[in-house]
Amino acid sequence: MPKVPVYNISGEKTGDTELSPAIFEVKPDTGVIQQVVIAELANARNTVAHTKTKGEVRGGGKKPWKQKGTGRARAGSIRSPLWKGGGVTFGPRSSRNYSKKVNRSQFRKSLFMVLSAKLADKNLIILENFPLEKISTKAANTILKELHNKLKLSSSENIILAKSDKLVERSMRNLPGANPLRVSEMSLYRLLKQPVTIILKDALPVIEKTFLK
Numbered sequence: 001m002p003k004v005p006v007y008n009i010s011g012e013k014t015g016d017t018e019l020s021p022a023i024f025e026v027k028p029d030t031g032v033i034q035q036v037v038i039a040e041l042a043n044a045r046n047t048v049a050h051t052k053t054k055g056e057v058r059g060g061g062k063k064p065w066k067q068k069g070t071g072r073a074r075a076g077s078i079r080s081p082l083w084k085g086g087g088v089t090f091g092p093r094s095s096r097n098y099s100k101k102v103n104r105s106q107f108r109k110s111l112f113m114v115l116s117a118k119l120a121d122k123n124l125i126i127l128e129n130f131p132l133e134k135i136s137t138k139a140a141n142t143i144l145k146e147l148h149n150k151l152k153l154s155s156s157e158n159i160i161l162a163k164s165d166k167l168v169e170r171s172m173r174n175l176p177g178a179n180p181l182r183v184s185e186m187s188l189y190r191l192l193k194q195p196v197t198i199i200l201k202d203a204l205p206v207i208e209k210t211f212l213k
Contacts (some may be wrong), residue, residue, distance in 0.1 A: 002119065006126045006201055009143045011150025014128055017201065020208055024119050026112040036110040039100035040189045047098065051091030054079050060086070107188075108211050114191050115119060125151060125198045130159065132167040140171035144178060149199075157196035160186065162203040183207055 002019045005160075017089030054060075065073055081089040118124040124149070132139055147154055155175040160167060164182060172178040179194055183206045190195060 008128045023112045026116045026118045028113040039102045042098045042100045045098045047093040047094045047096045050094040051088035054087035057211045069124045135170045154195040156194045159192045160199040160203045162206045
């Protein structure tokens with residue numbers, strides 16, 4: 001069972017805590033992680049591009065000329081895909097579905113792999129708490145800078161919260177490198193996007209309760 005230090009907002013060690021080996025000692029498999037990340041990005045994809053078919057383009061109800069005797073090719077509508085201003089054949093449609101299914105067990109396993117890899121690379125920090133008396137971007141930024149300097153961390157991190165905390169979430173809203181996440185919002189893409197993951201101590205039992213079922 002891995003034992004890691006717990007730090008306060010000043011970057012000082014206040015004790016140790018034991019982490020669940022089922023979550024933080026899982027051997028990474030890049031193939032599995034890649035599949036889940038691709039699925040997450042595909043499920044978040046918004047299909048905006050949309051073209052109209054011949055039947056959806058406005059106008060073209062009248063036959064341009066009679067069927068025979070003109071010497072020209074037969075034409076039934078000026079909105080044919082062959083005509084300028086006509087419909088589009090096999091164009092992109094907003095009804096396209098890019099979603100991919102990910103099994104719950106596969107997602108959990110890959111999530112544990114990422115957390116284990118961050119712990120092994122010393123990019124995972126357990127923080128005692130993140131006390132804020134009021135919504136203050138300046139106060140939140142000061143705390144994070146102190147942690148960066150004391151613990152030699154990158155300037156971009158996820159802060160994992162046990163539950164919704166408006167003081168923390170709103171205080172970090174305008175900090176480009178800080179990304180507060182509730183345990184229920186954790187995803188592989190979000191964890192991998194930021195180099196460092198800071199987990200508040202009270203979020204650890206919530207992670208176990210949520211994902212170890």
